[in-house]
Amino acid sequence: MSQKSEIIAYIKTLLTLNPSKTSRTDHEEYIFNGDDQLLDNLYALSTFESQLTISGITISNGNFGYNVYITKTGGKVLLSGNFTIVSVSNLPAQSIIFSIDGSNTEYIEQGSVGGFHGIAYNTITGESTGISLSSNDFKVRSAVASGEIYNFSLEYITEN
Numbered sequence: 001m002s003q004k005s006e007i008i009a010y011i012k013t014l015l016t017l018n019p020s021k022t023s024r025t026d027h028e029e030y031i032f033n034g035d036d037q038l039l040d041n042l043y044a045l046s047t048f049e050s051q052l053t054i055s056g057i058t059i060s061n062g063n064f065g066y067n068v069y070i071t072k073t074g075g076k077v078l079l080s081g082n083f084t085i086v087s088v089s090n091l092p093a094q095s096i097i098f099s100i101d102g103s104n105t106e107y108i109e110q111g112s113v114g115g116f117h118g119i120a121y122n123t124i125t126g127e128s129t130g131i132s133l134s135s136n137d138f139k140v141r142s143a144v145a146s147g148e149i150y151n152f153s154l155e156y157i158t159e160n
Contacts, residue, residue: 046071051086051098057107058138059099063087066098070107072158077107079138080153082123085146093142100136109133110157117141118154 046069051060057070068081083097100107109116115134122128125148130141133156144150 056104057101059101061096061098063091063095064097068098072106075110075158075160076155077158078153078155079133082149082151083120083140084149085144089146091140091144094139095144096137096139097131098138100133100138102136105160106158108159109136110159116154116156118152120150120152123149123151 047055047057048067048069049055049058050067051062051065054060058066058068060066063085064083065086066081066083068079071078071080085091100109102108115132117130117132119128120131120140129144129150131152131154132139132141133154138154140150
């Protein structure tokens with residue numbers, strides 16, 4: 001339950017059902033305990049995924065190896081980690097590293113003209129290449145060679 005509207009609706013439901021009997025315990029349950037606790041939505045923990053350990057946020061395309069920490073706080077997501085080519089010797093610009101799983105609506109990017117952009121840095125040479133998230137595809141914007149490892153960090157806004 002990370003949508004602001006869902007949080008507001010839930011609190012209103014608790015208060016409207018029986019305002020004189022909504023106890024401190026009920027409020028604490030919602031704010032501090034349970035699966036949908038308010039504080040988890042404000043101060044989220046990171047989720048780790050790689051092309052080998054997918055827990056429902058990313059979808060691997062098989063060409064890249066990646067390790068990514070996904071941290072959602074409110075309506076913002078921070079992707080940070082690294083990627084490298086695993087399947088072929090070189091890949092052209094606009095190659096998809098991974099995709100955000102569209103069935104997990106908490107992580108779908110907000111419709112933005114041109115998407116969200118950032119920079120990835122080669123761990124050996126220090127050279128940079130552009131990265132982007134557009135239509136839920138996380139892409140490298142220039143060609144990359146096999147064996148090169150790039151560190152990245154990209155923040156985007158979600159629909160929910």
